[in-house]
Amino acid sequence: MEQITTIVFDLDGTLYEDTHHFSYYAELLKDRLAPEAQERFEKDYSAFGQGELTLKIGRVYDAKKDLVLAHHHGEVTQGWKWDGEIVPSHEIKELYPDPLQFDLLDMLSIGDLWWVPVAIAKHYGLTSEDAYKAFLQTREHMMTDDFELMPLKEFADVLEKLHEKYTLILMTNSPQTDSDIIIKKLGFTSFFHDKIFEANKPIHTAETLTRISEKWDVPFDRMLSIGDNYINEILPASLLGCSTICIDPYDIHENSVADLTVHNLTELSAKLEELLLNDTVN
Numbered sequence: 450m451e452q453i454t455t456i457v458f459d460l461d462g463t464l465y466e467d468t469h470h471f472s473y474y475a476e477l478l479k480d481r482l483a484p485e486a487q488e489r490f491e492k493d494y495s496a497f498g499q500g501e502l503t504l505k506i507g508r509v510y511d512a513k514k515d516l517v518l519a520h521h522h523g524e525v526t527q528g529w530k531w532d533g534e535i536v537p538s539h540e541i542k543e544l545y546p547d548p549l550q551f552d553l554l555d556m557l558s559i560g561d562l563w564w565v566p567v568a569i570a571k572h573y574g575l576t577s578e579d580a581y582k583a584f585l586q587t588r589e590h591m592m593t594d595d596f597e598l599m600p601l602k603e604f605a606d607v608l609e610k611l612h613e614k615y616t617l618i619l620m621t622n623s624p625q626t627d628s629d630i631i632i633k634k635l636g637f638t639s640f641f642h643d644k645i646f647e648a649n650k651p652i653h654t655a656e657t658l659t660r661i662s663e664k665w666d667v668p669f670d671r672m673l674s675i676g677d678n679y680i681n682e683i684l685p686a687s688l689l690g691c692s693t694i695c696i697d698p699y700d701i702h703e704n705s706v707a708d709l710t711v712h713n714l715t716e717l718s719a720k721l722e723e724l725l726l727n728d729t730v731n
């Protein structure tokens with residue numbers, strides 16, 4: 450990591466680890482379901498919390514076929530029906546002869562907690578349009594004064610120091626208005642040299658990293674991508690030759706390509722301090 454000059458950060462789950470907005474989001478999604486589906490949604494969402502739902506972080510939900518999939522670099526390794534029944538492997542091979550192509554509508558990579566209630570709601574018939582409305586409403590709620598957001602002190606300190614020595618770039622899938630407010634609540638407004646909103650990761654991750662590389666005149670091997678969503682921020686960046694740090698609170702990435710994996714922001718802060726702010730290295 451000695452030659453790093455530019456660091457690209459994800460926002461949610463990366464710059465803060467608060468999670469109470471996910472229950473708010475789940476409530477909104479549930480309210481948009483037919484009355485008879487609401488109870489089942491609730492049951493499944495709490496089963497997820499207990500680790501008892503077939504759908505887990507790290508898996509994929511194929512909304513069109515209503516199947517839960519495990520995969521390795523896009524190759525499906527196992528498939529389940531929603532209730533947990535295993536789909537025979539010869540059927541899986543026929544259904545998914547090619548590596549999975551993730552999108553934000555039908556082939557959902559359950560990379561972080563945002564995707565869990567959405568996948569459950571889609572299983573019970575919610576449209577992508579309604580899901581997106583609930584997402585925007587949640588982001589709106591996060592902008593209000595009712596939603597408090599405290600930065601992790603050691604991370605805030607590290608970020609402030611990094612900002613003096615490195616080019617810091619924010620790249621988030623979220624819209625600008627609410628992201629700016631979240632950044633402001635965290636007190637990080639002045640720390641970023643560039644911000645990219647509605648980045649449409651993972652579809653446009655490589656394209657956007659290439660744009661950053663050109664704009665800031667920095668080769669990929671001097672860029673570091675940090676995020677908590679493996680498919681969005683780690684895999685595509687690594688394929689380009691960027692260094693990567695994956696925040697993996699659930700230990701789901703066994704064969705990760707990330708240069709470094711941490712469990713949380715406390716560990717991330719310590720590693721960034723050690724690797725990038727240690728004056729004997731730089």
Ligand SMILES: [Mg+2]
Nearest residue numbers: 459461462677
């Ligand atoms: Mg994230």
